[in-house]
Amino acid sequence: MAQDFDVAVVGLGAAGAASLHALARAGVSAIGLDRFVPPHDHGASHGETRMLRVAYGEGAGYSPLAARAKQLWREIEARTGARLYEETGLVYAGPHSSPFLAETWRAGQLHGLGLSKLAPGARSGLGFEVPGDWRCILEPGAGFLYAERAIETLLGEAQALGAEIVTDRRVLAVRPTEDGVEIEADAGGVRARRAVVCAGGWTAGLLPELAPLLSVERRTIHWFADPERARTPAAGFRPFYIEDEQGLAVYGLPNWGGTGVKIGEHIEGVAQTSPEEVDRAVHAEDEARLRAMAARWFKDLGPVVKSQTCLYPMSRDQDFILDRLPSDRRITVLAGLSGHGFKFAPALGEAAAAMTLGEAPPLDLSMFALSRFAP
Numbered sequence: 049m050a051q052d053f054d055v056a057v058v059g060l061g062a063a064g065a066a067s068l069h070a071l072a073r074a075g076v077s078a079i080g081l082d083r084f085v086p087p088h089d090h091g092a093s094h095g096e097t098r099m100l101r102v103a104y105g106e107g108a109g110y111s112p113l114a115a116r117a118k119q120l121w122r123e124i125e126a127r128t129g130a131r132l133y134e135e136t137g138l139v140y141a142g143p144h145s146s147p148f149l150a151e152t153w154r155a156g157q158l159h160g161l162g163l164s165k166l167a168p169g170a171r172s173g174l175g176f177e178v179p180g181d182w183r184c185i186l187e188p189g190a191g192f193l194y195a196e197r198a199i200e201t202l203l204g205e206a207q208a209l210g211a212e213i214v215t216d217r218r219v220l221a222v223r224p225t226e227d228g229v230e231i232e233a234d235a236g237g238v239r240a241r242r243a244v245v246c247a248g249g250w251t252a253g254l255l256p257e258l259a260p261l262l263s264v265e266r267r268t269i270h271w272f273a274d275p276e277r278a279r280t281p282a283a284g285f286r287p288f289y290i291e292d293e294q295g296l297a298v299y300g301l302p303n304w305g306g307t308g309v310k311i312g313e314h315i316e317g318v319a320q321t322s323p324e325e326v327d328r329a330v331h332a333e334d335e336a337r338l339r340a341m342a343a344r345w346f347k348d349l350g351p352v353v354k355s356q357t358c359l360y361p362m363s364r365d366q367d368f369i370l371d372r373l374p375s376d377r378r379i380t381v382l383a384g385l386s387g388h389g390f391k392f393a394p395a396l397g398e399a400a401a402a403m404t405l406g407e408a409p410p411l412d413l414s415m416f417a418l419s420r421f422a423p
């Protein structure tokens with residue numbers, strides 16, 4: 049049977065937009081489908097900004113991938129003229145016992161990222177206070193991405209290179225056939241030789257064999273007023289990641305363009321939910337919990353000017369899943385980005401495209417293989 053496309057990409061959040069982009073750049077005929085109109089606020093890829101760090105506290109093994117992604121973001125900026133990345137530097141703070149900070153420092157040393165330790169005297173002007181005996185690290189080459197603009201740009205360039213994009217189209221099943229993969233959808237299905245599934249928190253519904261490895265958590269983010277513009281990059285305020293003695297972290301991004309200071313929490317043990325059942329309203333207790341955590345470092349947080357809910361599609365070990373399905377090698381999955389995947393999108397998309405086309409990815413990403421979960 050004739051196939052409509054070489055590759056179909058299911059889901060066009062950060063992961064799928066980047067995969068489609070890489071496939072289009074590789075010159076294959078590709079189609080991307082999404083149940084909404086990306087960029088949208090139903091999944092994990094919205095909220096204006098995303099941190100980009102290369103000294104990687106989750107594991108120094110991520111640093112080459114982050115560096116590759118940063119290079120690719122820069123190349124996309126140069127080709128399209130879109131401004132996607134602000135290199136503001138980023139400050140990490142936490143007690144000396146923090147494994148995350150220790151790994152951040154180690155990754156910085158291992159990969160020559162020019163990190164510096166900020167002594168208590170050098171910390172005034174950061175815009176927050178941390179105990180004098182804490183570890184405080186500056187990563188000068190880190191910064192933040194414009195999330196929705198980045199997705200628009202990836203999709204725009206993919207389309208300009210010939211990729212087809214179908215929105216408001218819900219994929220119901222991804223089914224291997226004798227000579228390809230059938231993408232069944234609520235209107236007009238598609239046949240392709242291969243498929244890449246990047247459905248974020250919806251992935252387990254499409255690939256039930258992966259359900260034991262995936263879960264979904266709910267997070268909220270809040271923007272705090274900054275009327276005096278004291279927390280802008282121009283005022284020396286940088287993105288930050290502060291972890292306390294219990295390992296609870298708040299992270300934030302500066303007031304950029306007058307939207308306020310964005311602050312979120314990175315915590316463990318959050319109840320599992322699903323994209324269908326998740327409570328998408330933001331409640332007073334969400335803001336109160338975050339405000340209480342942040343108040344230790346920020347004495348004068350203004351009122352909240354905006355809040356959003358967001359999904360964290362998690363893998364069982366919080367490392368990404370990027371592999372071809374053992375049950376059918378024509379289907380690649382890129383999922384479980386576990387609350388830290390946006391920065392990597394173009395490098396993950398590049399690798400997903402290579403794998404799908406039967407080529408070796410530019411970097412060894414075997415740490416994301418499904419075989420790591422084998423009993």
Ligand SMILES: Cc1cc2nc3c(=O)[nH]c(=O)nc-3n(C[C@H](O)[C@H](O)[C@H](O)COP(=O)(O)OP(=O)(O)OC[C@H]3O[C@@H](n4cnc5c(N)ncnc54)[C@H](O)[C@@H]3O)c2cc1C
Binds near residue numbers: 100254269
């Ligand atoms: C609050 C918050 C803060 C974060 N901060 C950072 C950060 O600072 N730095 C960083 O690197 N990362 C960060 N992350 C993580 C990062 O944003 C995510 O890892 C990444 O956006 C996940 O992208 P995704 O494409 O896997 O998922 P999604 O964005 O959820 O995309 C999945 C897509 O699949 C589509 N889809 C699903 N099912 C179907 C179907 N059946 N048919 C068709 N389409 C379908 C959905 O509509 C959606 O567009 C943060 C995440 C959150 C929530």
